[in-house]
Amino acid sequence: EVQLVESGGDLVQPGGSLKLSCSASGFTFTVSTMHWVRQASGKGLEWIGQIGIKTNNYPTIYGASMKGKFTISRDDSRNTVYLHMNSLKTDDTARYYCKVWLGELASDYWGQGALVTVSS
Amino acid sequence: QSALTQTASVSGSPGQSITISCTGSSSDVGGYNSVSWYQLHPDKAPKLIIYDVTKRPSGVSNHFSGSKSGNTASLTISGLQAEDEADYYCCSYTSSSTWVFGGGTKLTVL
Numbered sequence A: 001e002v003q004l005v006e007s008g009g010d011l012v013q014p015g016g017s018l019k020l021s022c023s024a025s026g027f028t029f030t031v032s033t034m035h036w037v038r039q040a041s042g043k044g045l046e047w048i049g050q051i052g053i054k055t056n057n058y059p060t061i062y063g064a065s066m067k068g069k070f071t072i073s074r075d076d077s078r079n080t081v082y083l084h085m086n087s088l089k090t091d092d093t094a095r096y097y098c099k100v101w102l103g104e105l106a107s108d109y110w111g112q113g114a115l116v117t118v119s120s
Numbered sequence B: 001q002s003a004l005t006q007t008a009s010v011s012g013s014p015g016q017s018i019t020i021s022c023t024g025s026s027s028d029v030g031g032y033n034s035v036s037w038y039q040l041h042p043d044k045a046p047k048l049i050i051y052d053v054t055k056r057p058s059g060v061s062n063h064f065s066g067s068k069s070g071n072t073a074s075l076t077i078s079g080l081q082a083e084d085e086a087d088y089y090c091c092s093y094t095s096s097s098t099w100v101f102g103g104g105t106k107l108t109v110l
Helices: none
Strands: A003-007 A018-025 A034-039 A045-051 A060-062 A070-075 A080-085 A094-102 A107-110 A114-118 B009-012 B018-023 B035-040 B047-050 B064-069 B072-077 B086-093 B099-101 B105-109
Touching (some): A003 A094, A018 A034, A018 A094, A018 A114, A060 A070, A080 A094, B009 B018, B018 B105
Antiparallel strands (some): A003 A018, A018 A080, A045 A060, A094 A114, B086 B099
């Protein structure tokens, strides 16, 4: 069974930093491009970015408005992808999801999300 | 990359059909057959219901269907059911090798 489990969500002060983790199981993590998406309360989905696989030297791509604030990394030995967030603002308060598209299953899979609250 | 444009809300009665549109540009929706649609229920993770414009993942009801004309993609839900009441988002691949979501459409089943 494919599972994605995010962790690390927390209350953080404006200007602070946070690192989210997404632990994956049930599929071949090392050959899968991983994505991060967020949804603020009452707002729409926003694609944050993605990280590719080792054979391509782990390329990362970010949404235009996401560059500079977010950094995505992965540890294939732990089947885990990370989202590093810095200079957080109240607007960054959202639920953050990791997701993966699995072509062999012709579907994508999402975690349950990690809640990040930016507030003083 | 601006969000794709979706009607904010749509409604229909049980048994009716509704269509939700998603308008982008030739740099996203119009340029690629990589448009997907997601269904969001409160406090649940998004569920993929259409990918590659017209394809349905295994297990997704065939009363969901997708299409595209030019820079506009559409999701049609036929034979509306109460459980279809949810938020729906389109998503497209872009010429910048990124992905962009629509602003979302709230479907109300009357």
